[in-house]
Amino acid sequence: MSPAKPQGELDQFFLLSQDLFCCIDFMGTLLNVNPTFEHLLGYSAQELIGRPCGVIIDPQDYAVIEHALMRLRDGRKIEAFDVRARSWQGELFWLEVSACANDDVIYVIARDITRRKTADQQLALLQRSVESSTNGVVIVDAQADDLPMVYVNRAFEQITGYARDDVMGLNCRFLQGEETDAATLKQLRRAIQERRDVHVMLRNYRRDGTLFWNDLYISPVRDEQGVVTHFIGVQNDVTAQREYQAQLRHNAHHDALTGLPNRQLLHQRLAQGCVLAKRYQRYLAVLFIDLDDFKPINDSLGHDVGDFILISVARRLEEELRPWDTVARIGGDEFIVLLPDLAHEQDVMQVVERLLARLSAPYWYQGEELHITASIGIGTDDGSITKPRTLIQQADLAMYKAKGRGRNTYQWYTDELNRRVTERVNLRHALAQAIEQEQFELHYQPQIDSVSGRVVGVEALLRWQHPQQGNIPPIDFIGLSEETGQIIPISDWVLRRACLDAVALNRGEHAPLTMAVNVSPMQVQRPGFVASIERVLAETGLSAELLEIEITEGVLMDSTEHAIDAIEGLRALGVNIALDDFGTGFSSLSYLKRLPIQKLKIDRSFIRDVTCDENDAAIVEGVITLAEKLGLTVLIEGVETREQFLYLRERHPTYLQGYYFARPIPLDALIDYLDRFDQHAVLRDLAGA
Ligand SMILES: Nc1nc2c(ncn2[C@@H]2O[C@@H]3COP(=O)(O)O[C@H]4[C@@H](O)[C@H](n5cnc6c(=O)[nH]c(N)nc65)O[C@@H]4COP(=O)(O)O[C@H]3[C@H]2O)c(=O)[nH]1
Numbered sequence: 194m195s196p197a198k199p200q201g202e203l204d205q206f207f208l209l210s211q212d213l214f215c216c217i218d219f220m221g222t223l224l225n226v227n228p229t230f231e232h233l234l235g236y237s238a239q240e241l242i243g244r245p246c247g248v249i250i251d252p253q254d255y256a257v258i259e260h261a262l263m264r265l266r267d268g269r270k271i272e273a274f275d276v277r278a279r280s281w282q283g284e285l286f287w288l289e290v291s292a293c294a295n296d297d298v299i300y301v302i303a304r305d306i307t308r309r310k311t312a313d314q315q316l317a318l319l320q321r322s323v324e325s326s327t328n329g330v331v332i333v334d335a336q337a338d339d340l341p342m343v344y345v346n347r348a349f350e351q352i353t354g355y356a357r358d359d360v361m362g363l364n365c366r367f368l369q370g371e372e373t374d375a376a377t378l379k380q381l382r383r384a385i386q387e388r389r390d391v392h393v394m395l396r397n398y399r400r401d402g403t404l405f406w407n408d409l410y411i412s413p414v415r416d417e418q419g420v421v422t423h424f425i426g427v428q429n430d431v432t433a434q435r436e437y438q439a440q441l442r443h444n445a446h447h448d449a450l451t452g453l454p455n456r457q458l459l460h461q462r463l464a465q466g467c468v469l470a471k472r473y474q475r476y477l478a479v480l481f482i483d484l485d486d487f488k489p490i491n492d493s494l495g496h497d498v499g500d501f502i503l504i505s506v507a508r509r510l511e512e513e514l515r516p517w518d519t520v521a522r523i524g525g526d527e528f529i530v531l532l533p534d535l536a537h538e539q540d541v542m543q544v545v546e547r548l549l550a551r552l553s554a555p556y557w558y559q560g561e562e563l564h565i566t567a568s569i570g571i572g573t574d575d576g577s578i579t580k581p582r583t584l585i586q587q588a589d590l591a592m593y594k595a596k597g598r599g600r601n602t603y604q605w606y607t608d609e610l611n612r613r614v615t616e617r618v619n620l621r622h623a624l625a626q627a628i629e630q631e632q633f634e635l636h637y638q639p640q641i642d643s644v645s646g647r648v649v650g651v652e653a654l655l656r657w658q659h660p661q662q663g664n665i666p667p668i669d670f671i672g673l674s675e676e677t678g679q680i681i682p683i684s685d686w687v688l689r690r691a692c693l694d695a696v697a698l699n700r701g702e703h704a705p706l707t708m709a710v711n712v713s714p715m716q717v718q719r720p721g722f723v724a725s726i727e728r729v730l731a732e733t734g735l736s737a738e739l740l741e742i743e744i745t746e747g748v749l750m751d752s753t754e755h756a757i758d759a760i761e762g763l764r765a766l767g768v769n770i771a772l773d774d775f776g777t778g779f780s781s782l783s784y785l786k787r788l789p790i791q792k793l794k795i796d797r798s799f800i801r802d803v804t805c806d807e808n809d810a811a812i813v814e815g816v817i818t819l820a821e822k823l824g825l826t827v828l829i830e831g832v833e834t835r836e837q838f839l840y841l842r843e844r845h846p847t848y849l850q851g852y853y854f855a856r857p858i859p860l861d862a863l864i865d866y867l868d869r870f871d872q873h874a875v876l877r878d879l880a881g882a
Pocket residue numbers: 638653654655666667668671684687711712713743773774797830831832833850851852853857
């Protein structure tokens with residue numbers, strides 16, 4: 194087949210054109226190609242002529258070529274179409290092809306449109322990405338008046354609730370509301386004026402009026418000359434994150450149960466309150482509120498009821514206060530109220546009385562009526578306090594004082610209170626040192642059998658020899674050591690010392706001598722109390738029946754069942770139990786029946802006037818009769834005079850203890866006393882202290 198040759202001027206056109214020219218027959222065989230064809234596809238004319246045009250066509254587009262050839266064979270025309278061609282080196286080109294047939298030759302013109310195609314593809318990809326982005330995208334025309342929107346993507350529609358068609362041509366400000374921060378808007382406008390990037394957090398509103406937080410980035414879009422033609426805004430709805438963060442912030446400053454401010458926030462408000470009190474010469478009051486007997490309610494009725502009470506108390510407090518007052522919950526059943534901005538110090542009284550009344554009104558839980566009261570301590574500042582937190586400490590101290598005064602009441606903080614507290618703090622430190630440096634000593638007071646006249650036992654009584662202050666009586670430190678927990682190491686020491694001394698005393702001729710040791714309610718309540726006594730007995734070698742543990746009714750106050758278990762545990766070891774100070778507490782007879790005790794100690798307050806006061810005499814007589822009926826022995830404390838001794842011995846065969854026989858004395862003195870003691874003299878009433 195001879196190649197179809199273009200002629201004349203057309204030859205020039207064929208040779209010089211930037212487009213690709215070729216002639217093919219109806220079977221698609223290449224008859225001729227121009228130099229641009231050769232050059233672009235990397236083949237020489239000799240290599241191409243006589244071969245099917247499919248040589249340079251990408252296999253994906255064979256069908257397109259076949260279709261075009263078929264139409265031309267049928268004598269029909271074809272529209273321009275795009276095909277992919279491959280060069281000799283394998284490079285892909287997009288060609289826009291036009292062709293027409295004349296006799297048996299098809300003339301083909303092809304234009305390299307690779308660059309445009311790639312750009313189109315990139316654009317399509319970009320559009321698809323923008324459309325499917327979860328961020329809202331907005332494009333506004335920077336050259337038109339009032340920056341109208343020319344594009345929004347689907348995410349924008351979803352975030353804002355506005356349809357694309359509704360917003361085209363509008364300025365974005367319809368998303369703003371009255372609450373939108375003016376300073377942020379100013380920052381946004383300035384950046385747009387200055388044609389630069391900006392990142393802002395905007396309070397925007399959806400179509401339904403609900404708020405959403407718009408985390409918005411805006412960038413200018415420039416043309417080839419650098420002129421800003423558009424702005425593109427990418428918006429992210431961060432409402433959920435903001436709410437979560439706000440919740441976290443709230444949690445960090447609020448109590449989870451009641452939603453009230455917690456201690457941290459309270460301290461911030463307190464500091465602010467003190468500053469304001471100083472600046473405006475006003476008063477700030479701190480109320481420390483502690484619910485009375487909340488623990489028994491919580492323990493016996495369950496935590497749901499406890500929680501209900503705490504939440505109700507929180508709401509009642511809030512309702513009674515002004516919006517700028519603060520109510521905080523700082524733990525368990527403790528609340529603190531800050532009353533800033535009081536004109537007069539006394540103004541606090543009205544509030545306190547109102548709160549006490551409101552808190553003591555009945556609470557209804559599932560149809561049940563519950564009652565609870567509160568004790569309130571008050572501390573005030575006139576702007577002069579330097580450490581705001583001391584106000585809380587002062588109110589706390591005052592609250593304890595209020596509790597001591599009988600609950601459902603309040604107490605102001607005073608300097609006197611402070612002095613006493615300071616003393617207690619000092620005492621606590623001194624006690625810690627005393628424990629460390631073993632400044633304690635035991636004194637022993639004999640106990641006499643009024644029938645045989647024998648010394649049958651001794652009571653161990655604790656003495657504290659303070660290096661500077663000398664002898665400090667137990668009454669001054671036992672109570673505090675119970676509060677601070679220091680009673681535990683002290684009592685351990687007492688028990689061990691007393692048992693060791695009892696072993697020594699019982700080695701001699703004065704045996705058997707019982708050793709009476711006082712224990713505090715706190716010790717009895719501790720788990721492992723019985724085991725610790727068993728251990729000390731084993732380690733010291735004292736036989737259990739020579740140990741007598743003195744308890745007071747106080748041990749039954751908190752957890753009665755637990756105390757009874759502990760006392761039964763001691764009995765099981767063989768240890769004797771004496772009930773001390775009988776007659777001074779609530780002396781419940783039902784406990785007397787339930788408690789496995791062997792001895793009642795009648796308090797010395799009944800003995801002082803027993804010889805002349807008929808009532809005291811009747812009480813002593815009554816208790817002794819009762820004890821006999823219950824099979825208990827009786828020890829009468831505080832026998833100070835011969836008259837008392839004679840009176841008691843004549844009427845009641847009991848055990849006696851008191852200054853008349855001996856004061857509490859150190860071990861050496863006791864041994865001396867026992868050596869010299871003449872039981873017959875007692876019987877003849879010749880003994881003296
Ligand atoms: N006016 C007068 N008083 C007399 C007479 N005979 C004895 N006393 C005092 O009465 C107290 C008897 O001890 P208590 O009732 O157990 O009362 C004890 C006891 O409750 C507690 N206590 C003492 N030692 C300990 C201890 O080791 N542990 C514990 N938990 N408490 C202790 O301290 C309280 C006071 O102890 P003390 O000051 O030693 O006071 C002792 C004793 O010295 C008397 O004829 N007239």
